[in-house]
Amino acid sequence: MAEGTTRRGRSLVHADPAAVPLQDALDALADPVRRSILRELAGEPDFTRSCGTFDLPVSKATASHHFAVLRSAGLLEQVDKGPRRLNRLRRAEFEARFPGLLALVLAEERAGDA
Template sequence: MLTSTSLVDVDPADVRLQDALDAVADPVRRSIVRELSTEPDFTCACGALDLQVAKATASHHFAVLRAAGLLEQVDLGRRRFNRLRRAEFDARFPGLLALVLAEEAPPIGG
């Protein structure tokens, strides 16, 4: 049986600029944001992304993005699905997400 639980998500309106900048400063987190921008809401599970980092490290990156108001996550069964909070984040930090999404992705591991 699948159960759905929502995690506590941070409203981007409550996020400081420094925290938003820190969240997108890491190349792994920027790759997560870029990947989620191409997927419909809540269709991409955390484990579906090929991040080439340890599971604990990936969990940390998702937590940082959620704490910065960039992600909303929901648990369905044993999987955690994501939504990029584009409209909400853009309202708080106009143009910042567009810069991240426009960046050419470097090769993973390089």
């Protein structure tokens, strides 16, 4: 199997956070479902949560779209391990590009839960 090709037969594209425009980052962070994904990942070790373990109020196809948006905004890295797609929050890389933005979003979510 070629490098970057998944078991599902398509390539996972990961944006370099350094090349992500601010508007794309803001658009990705604007959706509450995507923010909930990021909030959950923020509390997990890298590559321990698969897409199917998130309790999202959307269809599987819509959830896949949300994960793709997060990947294209440089917020998420995914790898396929057997039948599971594992996720990693790209906190350090995103922080280098947009200092304080992710921390602000995650802090707002925690305050909203209180």
